[in-house]
Structures are given as C-alpha cells and as structure tokens.
Amino acid sequence: MNKKLYLSFLWHMHQPYYKDDLTNKTLMPWVFLHATKDYYDIPWYLEKFPNIKATFNLVPSLMAQIEEYINGTANDKFMEILKKEVSLLNAEERLFLEEYLFLPNEQNMIKPLSRYNEFLVKFKAEGNSINSFSNEELVELEVLFLLTWCGNFIRENNNIVKNLLNQKRGFNQEQKLQLVATMFDFLKEVIPYYKKLCDSGQIAISTTPFYHPILPLLLDRQSAVEAKPHVVLPHSQEANFKDFASMQVKNAVEYYKKQFDTNVNGFWPSEGSVSVKTISLLAENGVKWACSDEEIIFKTLHNGNKELIYKPYSLITKNGKVNLFFRDKYLSDLIGFEYSKKGAREAAHDFISHLKSIYFNSSESVIVPVILDGENAWEFYPNNAKEFFEELYKQLDSQAWLETILFDDVPNIEDLEEVEIETLASGSWINGNFDIWIGSNEKNRAWELLDMTKATFDNEKENLSDDVLKKVEKEFLIALGSDWFWWYGDDHYTELNHQFDEQFRAHLKNIYELMEKNVPTEIFTPIVKKDNKKRVxxxxxxxxxxxxxxxxxxxxxxxxxxxxxxxxxxxxxxxxxxxxxxxxxxxxxxxxxxxxxxxxxxxxxxxxxxxxxxxxxxxxxxxxxxxxxxxxxxxxxxxxxxxxxxxxxxxxxxxxxxxxxxxxxxxxxxxxxxxxxxxxxxxxxxxxxxxxxxx
Known part of the structure; x- marks a missing residue:
C-alpha cells in the first residue's frame, strides 16, 4: 500500500454576539462587514478547485446575527448612524464614526482606493480627527469604507459595487444608501452558499458552543490550574456554570440541525480549549470529532515529538467516543501570520515544501490538520488573499502524493490508524493553557463580576417567570463568551477595547434588570478605561x-x-x-x-x-x-x-x-x-x- 499525506483544513468563522437584546441594538458592525468581505469569499476561492476539500467551522453566534441582519432585526448602531444624512449627525455620532472609518488595514484596504488614502493622509494630519472633513467628504469617506469591506466576489459580480469602484470619488448620499442596501441583500447568499458546497461534498461544516465560551473553565475552573499550576485565579468563590456549559453545547447542536437539516459531526471547541470533561460533554451531545492544538497532545503524552500530531486520536469518555485531531501550529501560523508577506507563488511553494518534508519523513500515511481563523488574516494579504488561495489550491491539486480530506472522512480511510488515548490534558491553542481568559487582574475582575451575578441569580431564579428565566439565561450565555476576556489585560489590544468592556458589563446589568434587582455599583465601574492619549x-x-x-x-x-x-x-x-x-x-x-x-x-x-x-x-x-x-x-x-x-x-x-x-x-x-x-x-x-x- 502506498502511503499518502492527507491534509485537512479547518477555517474557523466566528464573531461574538454584539447585540444588546434589552436595547435591541447591535453595538458593533463586524458580523456585517466580514460577511460581505470574508464569509463568502473564502469558500468561493475553494469552489474553483473541485478536488480541494476543507471544513468550515461556523459559530452559531455568527450565524444567528447574520439571520438578524437579513430579517431586519439587527438594528446595527454603526450602520444606522452611517446611513444618516451627514449634515444631521450630532457630535457624538461623528465621534462614533471616527472610531471606525480608518480601522481597515492601511496597506491592503485603504491604499488601493486612492481617494481613501487621500482622506487617511488628511485624517492623520488633523491629529486622527474628522472634524475638518466637509459633509461632502464625509459621505465619500463612508462609501469608501463600505467599498473596502466588499469582497472579491461582490466586486466582480455586482454592477452597483463595480460602478462605484470605477467612479472612485465624488459619491453622494443616494449612492451610499444604494450600496448599503446592496450589501445587506448580499447577506442572504452567505449561509445558503455553505449549504450548497456542503451538499456537493466539497466542504463539511462543523460548529462551536453557541456563544463561543471556554468550556473547560465553565465546567471546572481548576482546569486553569491543571493547564498552568501557578495561575492566579479570581478571588471570588467560584460559581457553578456547568448548566450553562451544557446549554452552550446543546443549543449549538440544535441550532445546527435547524440551519442545515442534519446532525453536526464535528466541533472546534472555542479557542481549541479542551479537557476530559469538555470532550465528555461533546460526546453526550452526539459530537463525533473535535480538534485542538498540538500543545495539548504533547502535554497529554508528555512528549513533544512533532510526528505525534499527524495521527488521528480517540478518547473514550463516559458518554462515548470522540475522535480527536491536533493542529500543526507551525503550518497553521504560516498561513495566519507569515505568508501575507510573500508573493502568492512563493508562499504556496513554501507550504508544499513543508508538507513534502512531513510526507518523506513518515513511514506511513499521515493526516496533517491545518486549523486557523478564517476571517481576520486576509486583510493583511493583498486583494483579500485571492491570489494566495488560488495559487495554494492549484499547487495542492497537482500533488499526486497528497489528498485534501474532511475530518468527517477520516474514520473511512483505512490507511489512517486511530490511536486511542486514556486521558487528555487541559488547555487551549495558545500555549496549552488558559492565560488569555483568566489569571490577570482585568480578566479575573470580569470573572468576579460573573460570580457575583450568578450568586444573585441562584438566590432569585425560583421566583422568576419562565420568560424572564429564559432571557436571563441567554444574557449569561453571552457574557460567558471568550471574546470579552480576550480583550482584557495586556495580551491583546484594540482601540475599541472599552466597547468590549461596556458590552460585557451591559449583559450583567441586563441580568439584574431582568430580575428587577438593583444593579450593583461594581457593574457600572469600567474594567478598562478608554484612553485617547494612548498611541501605538x-x-x-x-x-x-x-x-x-x-x-x-x-x-x-x-x-x-x-x-x-x-x-x-x-x-x-x-x-x-x-x-x-x-x-x-x-x-x-x-x-x-x-x-x-x-x-x-x-x-x-x-x-x-x-x-x-x-x-x-x-x-x-x-x-x-x-x-x-x-x-x-x-x-x-x-x-x-x-x-x-x-x-x-x-x-x-x-x-x-x-x-x-x-x-x-x-x-x-x-x-x-x-x-x-x-x-x-x-x-x-x-x-x-x-x-x-x-x-
């Protein structure tokens, strides 16, 4: 039997839940913007190469928000302000727009539109302010911002977008509204497109716990200690979030079935975060396979040999067996971080060369899992990575010793021998621990507020009506999402981190208001403060x-x-x-x-x-x-x-x-x-x- 290298891609498509249900407002526009730039383009690049397969991980909190944009209930704060006649904007609304209009990548999103680059030069010269922009210029700027979030498919196939790109400057309010309507209408195509490719067998769709929580921390906060013994845990008494962990998985499985009319097979647990209890919970809900990072299998087996990740594994839990795959960090990070700096052909050739090395150094068939973010890296590539993907898929398609497969297919591939493991280390895709979500002062403060709010809820829940109880549980599920904690502390930075903080605390405030309890002062106190003086x-x-x-x-x-x-x-x-x-x-x-x-x-x-x-x-x-x-x-x-x-x-x-x-x-x-x-x-x-x- 000839050996083979089986390559399995997983592109993780995710956004946190940006809507405040009590105010009925979507507070950040990233679902809308990435939907028109990335969520359609990335599978579209793949469809041109029928022999190339990939798994797309669609997070329910993302799909649910796309639904709300389509049915008109999103009420996106940014988009509502952007649609207004600029002469009617008040100072607060102009300031809100100012935070967003120059956030796109300068090199690959702003500079290719010459008029946009002119505005950027003016913006910088004015101390990062749009105060000196005339109303006519501000309308132009808004249109250019939207155009740069139009992906290649819509640029090539929509006449309204093509005409605006050809016009280049001098846009008016009517054209802006026409473009907004075009982009909103395009959202209807996104999820059906995935279903079409899935039905054809070229892609598989996996999912994640509904609002993207770090499940091991909800099931047992001691998982953080297991992953890193000297981690500093929050000072508060740990609240019991196990029921919410179960809801996150159960709701995701049910939502997937509703969207795609079939049962889900695979999960990318949020941030690749796993533990034995996490995998057991997935098994309880019928999940057949899950993925994490190479650091986890190295810690599990107490062996850092790279060849260990190129095997399919399985863990038998009290609720059944789950197949496990562990991402090749180096190859995944090459695409996520490195290849944007290389030409498309050079990058693709380099990727193939690494796969060849793995293939020739192995004595048997191997599986190479390449798993990474499917939306955020592409703004750092020219032309939204179109040339890179086309060259990569073309070169992959020509390798006789290599085959791209779906994780769903692995149990049916005879020359991939499954390795059963008796336990599984706790950790995530980042350093094999949970430091990004717990352990620093700001992160721990967020957990302490959650613990305090959960203790109040536990005392009050017997007095709540079924309707209120359902709304409170949803607020908890959202607040337990990983993204709020990602932006706390010094690990990561965004100019909008104060907005993420405000949204996290807003969900806790909503819980108290739904229970008709006074909101504690601590909930109103920012965990991070907006500081306009900070400069990168x-x-x-x-x-x-x-x-x-x-x-x-x-x-x-x-x-x-x-x-x-x-x-x-x-x-x-x-x-x-x-x-x-x-x-x-x-x-x-x-x-x-x-x-x-x-x-x-x-x-x-x-x-x-x-x-x-x-x-x-x-x-x-x-x-x-x-x-x-x-x-x-x-x-x-x-x-x-x-x-x-x-x-x-x-x-x-x-x-x-x-x-x-x-x-x-x-x-x-x-x-x-x-x-x-x-x-x-x-x-x-x-x-x-x-x-x-x-x-």
Missing part, C-alpha cells in the same frame, strides 16, 4: 545618542526616540508568548540607526540560547544573543550589539529617511516572536530630518 506608534522627535549596553542607562538617552508599543499592535491574533513589549528606535546626526528591544521577560531568558533576526530594507542579519557588548560586521554592515535588561543595537551608516524593518526572536532554534506579524513596519525619519534642516 510614536515617531521620533529628535536625534538620539544612546550608549549601547543593553539598558536604558539614563532618562535622556531614549527620550526623543520613536516608540512602538508592540502589545497594542496585536489585535485578534495572539501575542502572549512575546518577550519584546516595546521597540524604541532613532538616529543620530551621523545617520547611525539605534534600536532598543525592551520586555520584562528578556532578563529571565538571558541564559537561554537566543537569536535575533532583523530585516532592514530586505537585508537579513542574524545575531546570537549573549550577555555582553560586542562589535561585529555582517554583509558589509557594521553593528554594536548588547544584551542585558533589553536588546540594544547600533546599525552604522543608515542614510535612508524611511527604513523597512522587522525582527524575529528565536529560542533554541524555535521562533517565539515576530514583529510585525504580517509585513514590515516603517521607521520614518523624514520629519526628523526636515526639522533639522529648518533649524
């Missing part, structure tokens, strides 16, 4: 002359440098494993470039085998990091390098006013951080030199 990237203000010793030796040496808060550059992707938190940069009058990589974790890793790789204007330099000061030369470029509390670097003779830059950190030959995730950042000294010239 501060440009340099003057020349600098630091001493290269691995430390910020005195207050003044980096005072006028540029500063990038790397933690806040991350949005929906994970940054918790990073060791560099801040990048400082600047130049002296002799055009020497200085870099200072600062992070609390660096000092704890000084004795490890660390490597720094930097890319300056497409020239690559690699340094072994030792706790010393040294001078060296690579490829004709001279450097001073030092490691101590941070990593400090002097790069001699860098005359360019704009420098394209990225760095990667390796520990024991394993990449542990890259910045930026998707492309290069620009270190801009143009204004600095102009300032000096005028002086």
């Amino acid at each position: 990237h501060i440009p340099p203000r003057d020349f600098i002359y630091p001493v290269v010793d691995g430390n910020n030796s005195n207050f003044f040496e980096w005072l006028n440098s540029g500063e990038i808060d790397i933690k806040k550059e991350f949005s929906t992707m994970d940054s918790s494993a990073s060791i560099v938190d801040y990048l400082y940069y600047g130049k002296d009058k002799d055009c020497n470039l200085y870099l200072y990589l600062k992070g609390e974790k660096i000092k704890y890793l000084k004795d490890e085998e660390l490597q720094l790789k930097i890319n300056i204007d497409d020239k690559i330099f690699i340094f072994d990091l030792k706790e010393k000061i040294e001078s060296l030369v690579q490829n004709g470029t001279y450097f001073d390098l030092a490691l101590d509390e941070g990593i400090e670097l002097k790069v001699y003779d860098q005359k360019k006013e704009k420098v394209n830059f990225m760095f990667e950190i390796f520990q024991d030959n394993r990449k542990i951080q890259r910045y930026p995730l998707y492309d290069e950042t620009v270190l801009d000294f143009e204004n600095l030199f102009l300032k000096n010239w005028y002086i």
Whole structure:
C-alpha cells in the first residue's frame, strides 16, 4: 500500500454576539462587514478547485446575527448612524464614526482606493480627527469604507459595487444608501452558499458552543490550574456554570440541525480549549470529532515529538467516543501570520515544501490538520488573499502524493490508524493553557463580576417567570463568551477595547434588570478605561545618542526616540508568548540607526540560547544573543550589539529617511516572536530630518 499525506483544513468563522437584546441594538458592525468581505469569499476561492476539500467551522453566534441582519432585526448602531444624512449627525455620532472609518488595514484596504488614502493622509494630519472633513467628504469617506469591506466576489459580480469602484470619488448620499442596501441583500447568499458546497461534498461544516465560551473553565475552573499550576485565579468563590456549559453545547447542536437539516459531526471547541470533561460533554451531545492544538497532545503524552500530531486520536469518555485531531501550529501560523508577506507563488511553494518534508519523513500515511481563523488574516494579504488561495489550491491539486480530506472522512480511510488515548490534558491553542481568559487582574475582575451575578441569580431564579428565566439565561450565555476576556489585560489590544468592556458589563446589568434587582455599583465601574492619549506608534522627535549596553542607562538617552508599543499592535491574533513589549528606535546626526528591544521577560531568558533576526530594507542579519557588548560586521554592515535588561543595537551608516524593518526572536532554534506579524513596519525619519534642516 502506498502511503499518502492527507491534509485537512479547518477555517474557523466566528464573531461574538454584539447585540444588546434589552436595547435591541447591535453595538458593533463586524458580523456585517466580514460577511460581505470574508464569509463568502473564502469558500468561493475553494469552489474553483473541485478536488480541494476543507471544513468550515461556523459559530452559531455568527450565524444567528447574520439571520438578524437579513430579517431586519439587527438594528446595527454603526450602520444606522452611517446611513444618516451627514449634515444631521450630532457630535457624538461623528465621534462614533471616527472610531471606525480608518480601522481597515492601511496597506491592503485603504491604499488601493486612492481617494481613501487621500482622506487617511488628511485624517492623520488633523491629529486622527474628522472634524475638518466637509459633509461632502464625509459621505465619500463612508462609501469608501463600505467599498473596502466588499469582497472579491461582490466586486466582480455586482454592477452597483463595480460602478462605484470605477467612479472612485465624488459619491453622494443616494449612492451610499444604494450600496448599503446592496450589501445587506448580499447577506442572504452567505449561509445558503455553505449549504450548497456542503451538499456537493466539497466542504463539511462543523460548529462551536453557541456563544463561543471556554468550556473547560465553565465546567471546572481548576482546569486553569491543571493547564498552568501557578495561575492566579479570581478571588471570588467560584460559581457553578456547568448548566450553562451544557446549554452552550446543546443549543449549538440544535441550532445546527435547524440551519442545515442534519446532525453536526464535528466541533472546534472555542479557542481549541479542551479537557476530559469538555470532550465528555461533546460526546453526550452526539459530537463525533473535535480538534485542538498540538500543545495539548504533547502535554497529554508528555512528549513533544512533532510526528505525534499527524495521527488521528480517540478518547473514550463516559458518554462515548470522540475522535480527536491536533493542529500543526507551525503550518497553521504560516498561513495566519507569515505568508501575507510573500508573493502568492512563493508562499504556496513554501507550504508544499513543508508538507513534502512531513510526507518523506513518515513511514506511513499521515493526516496533517491545518486549523486557523478564517476571517481576520486576509486583510493583511493583498486583494483579500485571492491570489494566495488560488495559487495554494492549484499547487495542492497537482500533488499526486497528497489528498485534501474532511475530518468527517477520516474514520473511512483505512490507511489512517486511530490511536486511542486514556486521558487528555487541559488547555487551549495558545500555549496549552488558559492565560488569555483568566489569571490577570482585568480578566479575573470580569470573572468576579460573573460570580457575583450568578450568586444573585441562584438566590432569585425560583421566583422568576419562565420568560424572564429564559432571557436571563441567554444574557449569561453571552457574557460567558471568550471574546470579552480576550480583550482584557495586556495580551491583546484594540482601540475599541472599552466597547468590549461596556458590552460585557451591559449583559450583567441586563441580568439584574431582568430580575428587577438593583444593579450593583461594581457593574457600572469600567474594567478598562478608554484612553485617547494612548498611541501605538510614536515617531521620533529628535536625534538620539544612546550608549549601547543593553539598558536604558539614563532618562535622556531614549527620550526623543520613536516608540512602538508592540502589545497594542496585536489585535485578534495572539501575542502572549512575546518577550519584546516595546521597540524604541532613532538616529543620530551621523545617520547611525539605534534600536532598543525592551520586555520584562528578556532578563529571565538571558541564559537561554537566543537569536535575533532583523530585516532592514530586505537585508537579513542574524545575531546570537549573549550577555555582553560586542562589535561585529555582517554583509558589509557594521553593528554594536548588547544584551542585558533589553536588546540594544547600533546599525552604522543608515542614510535612508524611511527604513523597512522587522525582527524575529528565536529560542533554541524555535521562533517565539515576530514583529510585525504580517509585513514590515516603517521607521520614518523624514520629519526628523526636515526639522533639522529648518533649524
């Protein structure tokens, strides 16, 4: 029997539930926007290659909101304001629009529309404000914002969108409303399209607990301790959320059956978060297979051998057997984080080369699970990743030794031998623990408010009518979603994190109001505060002359440098494993470039085998990091390098006013951080030199 490599893709399509049912308002527009850009395009790219198969994981909270947009009950706050005649907007509404209108990716969504880029330049020049925009300009800006959220399918197949793109500028209110109506109408096509592809056998559809909770934490908060023994748990007494965990799974299974008229086979547990109790709950609800991350099987088997992930596993629980698959983190992250910086052909070829390596190094047939976010990475690719997917699928289609399969198909493939495991480690796809959702002050505060609210509910629920009880339970299910916790703490950053905080606490407030109880003061107190003064990237203000010793030796040496808060550059992707938190940069009058990589974790890793790789204007330099000061030369470029509390670097003779830059950190030959995730950042000294010239 000839061996084969079976490749299984899973694209995870998810949005949290943004609607406040008590006010009947959808508070953030991301379901609508991603539906017109990503939810149709990604399977559409696949359909052009009938031999290529993939699983799409559709979260019920996403599908339910698409339904509400279609039936007219979404009442999206952003879209309602955007549809208004701009002359009628009040100051608060303009400010609300201002938070969104320039959020799209600058390189791949804004710059391709030349008029949009003109507005971005003006917006930045005005201190990130639209106050100076005329009414005519604001209408144009709104249309351009909507157009950049139109995916390739609608751009190529809808005349209204095509005509607006060809017009390029000078849009009016009537055209804006016409575009909004077109986009709303397009939503009706999304879910039926998945059903069509599923019926054809080219895709399978899996799902997730309804509102995307971290099930292990609901079933037993000690799962966090099992995953990471020194985690700091909330101070409050743990409330019992087991019933809500069961509801999340049961409701998802029932909703899937209603949408697709068949039983669901597979689950991607939210964030790949698993435990034995979680898998048992899935089995109780008829789930046949589930996926998690490679870290989980490594921890389960106490063995980090990469070959372990290329097998199908099964766990027999008290409720039945569930087949388990574990994602190849490296391959999945290549698509999610790396390939956006490469040309489509080069990226696809690189992916195939890694698969070939796995194939030739194995003595038998293997399954390679590649699982990642299906919506957020594509704005970092040119043209919404269309060329990348077409090239990837074309190259995959031509490999005789490779076959793409659905996870549903695995039990029927004779040359894939199932391995039964007796237990399963607790953890998620991020570092094999639950740190993103519990353990920091802000995250724990959210859990404490949940515990307090649940204790009140437990005392009152016997007095509630069936109708009120149902509404309260829904508010709890929503509040237990993972996304609110994702944005608490320093792991991830968005300019809208205060809105996520407000929504989380609003659901708790709703519970008290539904029970006709006074809302505790704690619920009204923000867990995070909006801070307009916080900036991700501060440009340099003057020349600098630091001493290269691995430390910020005195207050003044980096005072006028540029500063990038790397933690806040991350949005929906994970940054918790990073060791560099801040990048400082600047130049002296002799055009020497200085870099200072600062992070609390660096000092704890000084004795490890660390490597720094930097890319300056497409020239690559690699340094072994030792706790010393040294001078060296690579490829004709001279450097001073030092490691101590941070990593400090002097790069001699860098005359360019704009420098394209990225760095990667390796520990024991394993990449542990890259910045930026998707492309290069620009270190801009143009204004600095102009300032000096005028002086």
